[in-house]
Amino acid sequence: MVENIDDSTLLAIQTANANNGFGISGTFNHNGNDGTISRFGWKAQNKSLEIFAGEAYNVEMGISNELFPQDRPLPGEDITTGLPANCLNLSGSGYPEDTTNFSFQNSSSDQFTENASIPSDVVAFAMFMRLTAPPIASTTVPGGASSIASGKSLFSSIGCATCHTVTINSTQNSNFTSSLANQPVNPLSDIEIHHMGTGLADNVSQGSAGGDQFRSAPLWGVGQRIFFLHDGRTSNLLSAIGDHSGNGSEANTVISNFDSLSPTQQQNILNYLRSL
Ligand code: HEC
Numbered sequence: 001m002v003e004n005i006d007d008s009t010l011l012a013i014q015t016a017n018a019n020n021g022f023g024i025s026g027t028f029n030h031n032g033n034d035g036t037i038s039r040f041g042w043k044a045q046n047k048s049l050e051i052f053a054g055e056a057y058n059v060e061m062g063i064s065n066e067l068f069p070q071d072r073p074l075p076g077e078d079i080t081t082g083l084p085a086n087c088l089n090l091s092g093s094g095y096p097e098d099t100t101n102f103s104f105q106n107s108s109s110d111q112f113t114e115n116a117s118i119p120s121d122v123v124a125f126a127m128f129m130r131l132t133a134p135p136i137a138s139t140t141v142p143g144g145a146s147s148i149a150s151g152k153s154l155f156s157s158i159g160c161a162t163c164h165t166v167t168i169n170s171t172q173n174s175n176f177t178s179s180l181a182n183q184p185v186n187p188l189s190d191i192e193i194h195h196m197g198t199g200l201a202d203n204v205s206q207g208s209a210g211g212d213q214f215r216s217a218p219l220w221g222v223g224q225r226i227f228f229l230h231d232g233r234t235s236n237l238l239s240a241i242g243d244h245s246g247n248g249s250e251a252n253t254v255i256s257n258f259d260s261l262s263p264t265q266q267q268n269i270l271n272y273l274r275s276l
Contacts, residue, residue, distance in 0.1 A: 001134060001185040002218070003049055004171040007037045010191055013165055017190070022159040022253045026192030026216070029207045039191050042217075042230040043209035050126040057098060057122055065098040065122045098122055130176060134186065135221035135276065143271030151272030154265055159254035163216040164188040188219035188276065197249030202230065212248060223274040237270055 014026065028037045029044040040046040046055060054067030064071050071089075073079045089095065098121045116124070139145055155161055167186050174180035193213040201212035209215075214230060222228075228240035241258060244251035258266065 001171055001180065001183060002039050002187055002191065003130065004174055004180050005039075005168055005185060005191075006172050009168060009170075010037055013168065013190055014192060017162050020159065020162045022162055022257075024159070024162050024194065024250045024254070026163065026190060026194045026250070027208070028191070029193050029209050029215070032207065037191065038207060039215075041206070042214055043204070043206040044191060044193055044215040045206035045209060048126070049129050050123060053122045053125040053129070057125075063098050063121075064096040066096055066100065066120060067122060069096045071095075127176075130180070135224065137186075137220075137223075138275045140275075142274050143267070147268045147271045148275045150265070151268035151270070151275075154261065154269055155272055158257035158261070160258075160269075161188075162254070163190055163192070163194055163251070164219050165190040165216075186220055188222075189216040192216060194250045195248055196244065196251065197246030199243055199246030199249070200229065219273065219276055221276060223276045237273055238266075 010028065014028070017024070017026075030036065031038045031047040033047075036047070038044050038047045040049065040052040041055075046052040051067060054065050057063045057065050058068035058072065062071065071083055073083055077084065089097065100120050100123075101118050119127075139148060143151075152166075155164070156166070166188055167184050169184050171180060171183045171185060173182065193209045193215050195212050196214050197212055200214065203211035205211060217229075222237075226235055228234050228237065229243060234240050234243065241255065245255040246252075249255075258269070261269070
């Protein structure tokens with residue numbers, strides 16, 4: 001769904017939010033090749049799910065692929081002298097390690113398996129993510145319908161939803177499947193990157209996102225997650241919210257609004273988050 005939102009739809013939301021009273025001013029990360037808005041990853045550094053899958057295969061798991069054909073050194077390893085021999089191409093089968101399977105043997109008895117086996121793992125992985133349905137939020141659990149509804153309304157009125165856009169209308173047409181086309185998307189993210197201050201900064205730059213900039217984390221499914229924030233530093237939602245404030249964070253006004261709520265109102269917001 002996120003892959004299939006037109007740039008103009010995202011830009012219109014940014015314009016509509018421009019005069020928020022919360023001191024929030026996000027920007028977009030862009031793909032260096034065609035200049036369009038990139039969307040995936042903690043800093044919105046990846047243009048597509050396929051690039052995301054390719055990056056994760058190589059950077060997180062060490063599997064080179066058609067999008068990232070070379071292995072990369074770990075921190076502390078020196079690429080000028082070559083990668084350590086025992087890290088190189090362990091299967092001995094050449095680069096890239098994950099490829100399109102041109103030589104897949106015809107077996108007329110199993111047409112389905114045959115077709116599914118031709119794309120590289122990265123392409124198949126991207127398609128798996130693309131076709132995974134969004135999580136379905138509960139309107140009653142936890143805390144009951146009125147607590148969740150109140151939390152949702154406070155989430156907007158105190159300013160959380162200025163970054164965590166609840167609903168984006170709507171996706172483009174899709175050549176993958178009609179169920180991705182012309183749909184409202186409920187990511188609870190504006191897909192923009194925001195300065196989050198010194199407390200969250202990781203000093204990593206990716207594309208135009210600098211050391212303290214992060215994409216508003218999409219909160220759909222957040223009730224099912226057990227670690228929060230880019231480094232998984234907490235499993236406590238209240239701490240994750242508190243950690244938004246810090247020197248230079250665009251979220252400071254919103255977090256002080258949250259701190260001024262009554263305990264019941266704060267619990268309503270937590271129930272809303274956990275219902276997602
Ligand atoms: C200025 C934009 C902004 C505002 C305002 C904002 N957030 Fe966030 N939120 C972010 C960003 C960016 C992240 C990811 C930060 C990181 O991982 O370092 C995030 C992460 C989160 C997470 C963790 C999600 C995860 O999967 O790890 C939660 C929960 C959350 N926000 C809830 C809230 C609530 C509740 C409010 C209102 C009280 C709020 N946010 C206000 C930008 C914002």
